[in-house]
Every structure is written in structure tokens, then in C-alpha cells.
Amino acid sequence: MQNITLDTITQAVIDHGDRGKSHPRLYEIYTSLVRHLHEFVREVNLTEAELQQGRDFLNQASHHTQEIPIGEIHLLTDLLGISELVELLHDTHRGTEGNLEGPLYVPNAPERQMGDRLGIDAEGDTLFLSGRVLDLDGQPIANAVMDVWQPNSKGAYDIQGPSQPQGNFRGRFTTDASGKYTFETVVPLGYKVPDSGPSGELLRLLGRHPWRAAHIHFKVSAPKYTPLTSQIFITGDPHLDSDTTFSVRSAIIQLQKHEASDEKAHNQSKPFYTSEFDFVLRPITPAEDHQAMAKQYDYTTK
Template sequence: MRNLNEENITAEVIQRFADCSDTRLKTLINSLVTHLHGFIREVEPTEKEWGQAIDFLTRTGQMCDDKRQEFILLSDTLGVTMLVDAINHRVNSKTATESTVLGPFYVADPPEAEIGAGIDDGIDGEPLFVEGRVCDEAGQPLADVVIDVWQSDGEGVYDVQKPELDGASLRARFRTDAQGHYAFWSVTPSPYPIPTDGPVGQMLEITGRHPFRPAHVHFMLMAPEYETLVTQVFADGDPYLDSDTVFGVKDSLVKDFELKPAGQAPDGRRLDKPYRYFRYDFGLKAA
């Protein structure tokens, strides 16, 4: 077709994909073209604005490497990640744990650790003891569940943001025991801003949004015949619980990081200073 204009170009673009043999891909691309063209018609961007949009996406890609994923930040801060998560992990059971965003700081295959070990190598901070159980939807404990944990330190910084560290810290992989129990020592995390030195940070600044996330600990739980669970446990009372910049907070994932006095901890360890403690029991959905 020739002589295309704003009334007929969308139908012609969709027609060009008519021979796509992948049904799902064809559905996705047709819907993308329809909604993208609809957005352009609605806002009627100037050529300068469209050029700025392309430049923004180009710079977003240029910020990505093996330790930094700016496109995940963009998806997170636009609420897209949580929408995709909500669609793919609908929870109809009262015993299954709700999921939330993966975030940009997950590193696959973290070092394995024994139950009760400390993961705070090279990190100073207020001690935090975390424990709990992993069960199925019927409440039966699940043994040998792989649990990846990762978090920021007391200043809101992850190990991958600290080039001075020799290896992984505040991240590890545990396996539940026969009773589904897990436990580890760490440091108390704090609220922190997502990285703001890239185009996503610029977007937040010029639109009047803050970049902060409430204090939390990340968990990924994996077991054969069960859905992989990606979630976070948030500190109750945090000032950013109701304005998390990536929209990830759910009431069921908020726990009191209790301040405990010096003395004997639940695992028998004795501390000469106060520490924080929370227990979180996870429920996994059958695949």
C-alpha cells in the first residue's frame, strides 16, 4: 500500500505481519502496534519529543551491563514489573506467599551457606537474625528448598555497588532442613534510593517523584514441582511503605523487625549488644 496516513497506517503495519507463523508472537506484535500507534495519536508528540524518547531509551540501554540493569529499573518505576508479576502470580490460597519484584540487584548462583550462617562478610551494621519455615499450601514442611537471599546494608548499598569487596556479601543460598526450617544472620537493611545516575533517575527527578524503597530483604525460593517464588519481606514502620518507588509492597509481606536486647538469640548465639529479629514462614504453590 502507498499513500499511507494517520488513518490507515496502523492497519497496513499489522498486515505486514500477517504471515508470521508464531501465533503468540503475532498476537503480541499486533497488539503492540495497535497500542503504540494509539498512544501516538492520543498525545501527538512533536518530532523533537519523539527524538527525546528515542534518546532516552538509547541511554537506558547504554547503562546496562552485567551488574546494572537500567531497563529493569525503568520497568519497575513505571509499575510494569508489578503488573506482569500480578498477572503471572495470582494467589487464591490463604497459605501461599505473595510475590513481588525481583529488582535489579539479583545475582544468579550465589555462594551456598549452612543454615544459621552469617552472610555479612566484610559488612558492619546492626545484627539481624532471620528464620522461618517453608511449607506447601496444606501446611506440610518442605525439605531441601533452595532459598536465595540478598539485601542492602545499613546504608542502603548492595555488594555489587561496592567494588572494594572481594566477593559476595549480604547474599547467599540456603537449603531448608527436614522440617522446612531456614535461618541466617545478617545486618539490618535500611531504606535506600534506587540508582539515580542514569536516565531512570532523571525521569524520576523531572516528574517530581522520589527514588526510595523501604527497607527489605529479598528471597527467591525454588523447589521441584512448585512455582518459584520471588518476594521480599519489608520492615514495618518504614516511612516508604506507602510510596515504594517500584510499587512492590504488600501487607502480607510486612513484618516487624523486632529490636531484641543483648543476650541469647533464638539459635543459642549470645550477643553483647541489641539485635533485630524477624520470622517469616513461606508457603509455596504447586506448579
């Protein structure tokens, strides 16, 4: 194509190719993305130097580090509110609210028995967390698998440094016949997202803080039910109203404090906490069942 101008370049980019014949959904996303990106460039009158800064930023964000082993692209979509926006767009408002997986999930967590301690942290305040996994009618779901992960009492995940053993504060539990789960852990501390890289520099330049409110992550699944990824937050955390990933919604638990002499002490030598939270799963729809069985989108082949 010749004689490209300001008026023709956007459509030329969109029309280059088979215009969605191979992959209609990809073309739909691509077309909208190109239009918005080109409009953004026009709106801010982007300079060559600023474009290069953007390239450098994305290149740096893709690098793997000890702080965030998969790189910062996932973190960046969280910080821009994109990840939570996608959750909100597709939340059915039935059952427990979905929420961000985050960039620090690790598959194949250790299998743990009901009541087990999730991790080792001698300085942390013990928390006994329990509840049930239920269907929309309030009936228990037996043998639901719960994949749990959280930071320790200092706000650190096991993969962020050598101070914790691998798999610390990660575990997979299975609910009993009454849908109940229970495990021992520590009260997690809110923490700063990894901020030594380009995402942290962006936050500083914008005057934004990097703090996340204290939370525990869950993936809950059972046959014939839609898998749930969610987070529960701790009431009283100072960043509940300003979590840097914009992901605090209504799943907030109240901790009840107990003295070591309490009958619920479970052999504790210092004060500890208890709390309960029930997860509600919705049945899988025929469309979701079909999608789960079908091959996921593959934009690399026809």
C-alpha cells in the same frame, strides 16, 4: 504499499508480515503494542523533537554502568509499575505472594550453611531471620533451596561498588527436614534506586522520589513446586506507602529488639533483632510442568 495516510498506517504496520503464522503469541503482543503506541502518539500529538528525546532516553537507559551493571531497562519497567502489574496479573493468590526480582539479582550466590551470616557489615544491626517453607496444607518442605540477597545497613548491594566483597549479603540455603531455615544478617536500609542516569532524571522531572522501602529478596524452589520470587519488607520503613516500584504488598515483617544480655543474644555485644517469616509454595501445575520442560519462547527462529 503506497499512499499511506493517518487512517491506514497503523493497520499497515500490523499487517506487514505473515500475520502471526510463524509466532501467534508474538503477533498478538506486537499487534496490541502497535495499536497502543500509535494511539499514544496521536493522543499527545507527539512531535519529532519529542520522539528524538524518547529515542535518546532509551539509548541511554540501555547503557551498562557501575551503579546498575545490566543497564536501566529493567529498572525502568519497575519504576513504571509494569513489573509489579505483571506480578499481580499472574498471582494465583495461593501461597506466598510473588514479587519483583529487581535488576540487582546475581545468580550462583555462595552456598551457605543453616545459621550462617549472610554478609559482613560491622556497623549494621544484627538480624536473626528464621521460618519455614511449607506447602498449602502447612506441611514442611525439606531441602527447599532459598536464594537470598539484600542491601547492607547503608542500603548498598555488593555489585554497586568496591566497598563490599563479591557475594556480600547473598547466599543459598537449604531447608532442613522440618522445612526450617535460619540465618544471620543485618537490618537492611531502604535505598534510592540508581538515579544518576536517565531513569533518575525522569523521576526528578516528574517530581517523584527514588526511594525503595527496606526489604530482603528471596527465590525459593523445591521439586514439584512452583518456584517463588518474592520480597519481605520491614515494618516502620518510611517508604512503605510510597515505594517507587509500587511493590509493597502484604509480606511485611515485624522486628523484635533484644538487648545483648538477652538469652537469645548469640554472643552479640550490642542490641539485635529477630523476626520470623514462613514461605508457602504451591504445587506445580501440569501446564507449568510442561512449560518448564519445553523450550522457552524463541521469536528468532521458526
